[in-house]
Amino acid sequence: MPQFVDEKLLQCAHDHALEFLRTLPNRHVGARATRDELLKIYRTPLSDSGEDGKRVLDLLASGAERGTVATAGPRFFGFVIGGSLPVAVAADWITSAWDQNAGLFAASPIMSVLEEVASEWLLDLFDLPRTSSVGFVTGGQMANFTGLAAGRDAVLRRAGYNVEEQGLIGAPQVNIVLSAEAHITIYSSLRLLGFGSKKVRLVEADEQGRMRADALRKVLAETQGPTIVCAQAGNVNTGSIDPLREIATITRDRGAWLHVDGAFGLWGRASRDRRTLLDGVELADSWATDAHKWLNVPYDNGIVIVRDSAAHRASMTVSAEYLEQTAGAERDELDWVPEFSRRGRGITVYAALRALGKKGVESLVDDLCARARQMADLLRKDKGVRILNDVVLNQVLVRFGDDDDKTRRVIADAQKEGTCWMAGTTWHRMAAMRISVSNWATSEDDIARSAEAILRAARK
Numbered sequence: 433m434p435q436f437v438d439e440k441l442l443q444c445a446h447d448h449a450l451e452f453l454r455t456l457p458n459r460h461v462g463a464r465a466t467r468d469e470l471l472k473i474y475r476t477p478l479s480d481s482g483e484d485g486k487r488v489l490d491l492l493a494s495g496a497e498r499g500t501v502a503t504a505g506p507r508f509f510g511f512v513i514g515g516s517l518p519v520a521v522a523a524d525w526i527t528s529a530w531d532q533n534a535g536l537f538a539a540s541p542i543m544s545v546l547e548e549v550a551s552e553w554l555l556d557l558f559d560l561p562r563t564s565s566v567g568f569v570t571g572g573q574m575a576n577f578t579g580l581a582a583g584r585d586a587v588l589r590r591a592g593y594n595v596e597e598q599g600l601i602g603a604p605q606v607n608i609v610l611s612a613e614a615h616i617t618i619y620s621s622l623r624l625l626g627f628g629s630k631k632v633r634l635v636e637a638d639e640q641g642r643m644r645a646d647a648l649r650k651v652l653a654e655t656q657g658p659t660i661v662c663a664q665a666g667n668v669n670t671g672s673i674d675p676l677r678e679i680a681t682i683t684r685d686r687g688a689w690l691h692v693d694g695a696f697g698l699w700g701r702a703s704r705d706r707r708t709l710l711d712g713v714e715l716a717d718s719w720a721t722d723a724h725k726w727l728n729v730p731y732d733n734g735i736v737i738v739r740d741s742a743a744h745r746a747s748m749t750v751s752a753e754y755l756e757q758t759a760g761a762e763r764d765e766l767d768w769v770p771e772f773s774r775r776g777r778g779i780t781v782y783a784a785l786r787a788l789g790k791k792g793v794e795s796l797v798d799d800l801c802a803r804a805r806q807m808a809d810l811l812r813k814d815k816g817v818r819i820l821n822d823v824v825l826n827q828v829l830v831r832f833g834d835d836d837d838k839t840r841r842v843i844a845d846a847q848k849e850g851t852c853w854m855a856g857t858t859w860h861r862m863a864a865m866r867i868s869v870s871n872w873a874t875s876e877d878d879i880a881r882s883a884e885a886i887l888r889a890a891r892k
């Protein structure tokens with residue numbers, strides 16, 4: 433019989449974790465191991481009688497330095513990937529030790545209450561309607577899915593149709609109206625919800641990637657019946673934010689549902705300096721955001737918020753005879769998310785918010801925006817560099833020598849050199865380096881070192 437508390441094993445995991453975190457800031461940022469190299473370490477026929485746990489942990493750790501990407505480190509600027517605040521990593525260890533199934537109050541009262549309180553804090557921080565309902569999901573993808581599922585329920589119910597009972601076959605047509613710059617996860621959400629990606633109406637975006645309100649007005653004037661509009665707070669390339677007040681006013685006049693994908697941009701609401709950019713976001717019907725991005729909690733952690741909690745609940749809840757569901761004030765998380773059994777992912781959000789406080793979250797937002805501006809300013813000093821976007825949040829788009837091949841070469845060389853890591857993109861048919869400053873630990877010095885490394889690659 434194995435020991436119930438195996439201190440040696442936990443100590444071993446602790447040691448490996450500390451070693452990983454200590455070396456993270458100074459290591460080669462990109463991964464260096466090939467698939468073959470990793471298979472050599474890890475592939476073996478599954479043994480009959482198993483192996484010693486410590487040996488398994490040591491083996492896992494042996495591939496970490498070359499096989500992981502230092503996404504949690506301070507000079508990783510790829511995609512939009514946050515790191516992990518120390519308090520959030522620590523709270524995540526507790527989440528695993530507790531191993532709560534956070535689907536039902538009956539299965540874990542503490543998780544239910546922590547998520548209830550974290551929900552209240554988030555509504556306060558984002559200054560969204562305090563009666564909205566909140567769900568903790570795996571990420572922006574599932575937050576978008578859940579917000580749109582609530583929207584699908586609400587607009588069809590208003591048309592006298594219960595989609596949860598009747599399904600989509602035979603339902604009134606729902607118009608889906610997206611910005612031409614909608615994130616790809618909006619499309620996958622629509623697919624899961626039974627709305628074909630070719631059936632959507634696209635609204636033109638401006639040169640920064642913001643939905644054009646005048647174009648939305650025209651599109652909505654041409655549609656009738658149940659309608660869902662998706663806006664965006666934080667374009668994945670430029671960081672730009674749609675004109676939300678205008679969009680919300682037009683959408684409301686039309687009686688449509690407005691969903692805002694604010695995977696990282698919604699956090700701008702926590703900063704007094706950036707609030708005006710998000711003016712009117714509070715008028716939407718549902719919002720998606722990520723805690724694993726700007727709040728810097730470990731993967732995976734997304735948040736959905738819905739104004740109409742009845743529609744939110746109707747689109748997610750399930751029941752069965754054997755479940756002990758609450759009929760009282762207690763919160764059953766399965767009412768608000770697509771998952772049934774689930775990790776207690778609200779713990780890390782609770783811990784991060786409590787440790788930071790409102791001012792701490794505001795500084796986190798402002799600091800990363802300042803670091804992004806610093807990066808843009810350092811790079812644009814070089815005559816061959818063009819910054820393609822207005823740096824309003826944490827995203828910077830960079831082009832080298834006004835040349836696609838050169839830009840792609842600079843990205844590849846900088847990745848290989850290892851001081852920092854950024855990916856590429858195509859913006860308005862031009863190749864560009866995409867820099868996303870999303871890690872709590874990124875210092876001015878990290879930006880200076882990274883800008884130097886990028887410019888070195890550009891001058892080669």
Ligand SMILES: Cc1ncc(COP(=O)(O)O)c(C=O)c1O
Pocket residue numbers: 511512570571572573574615617666667668693694695696722734
């Ligand atoms: C605007 C936007 N929406 C949605 C997502 C998807 O979020 P996730 O990767 O957490 O599912 C992203 C990811 O970068 C994003 O930038």
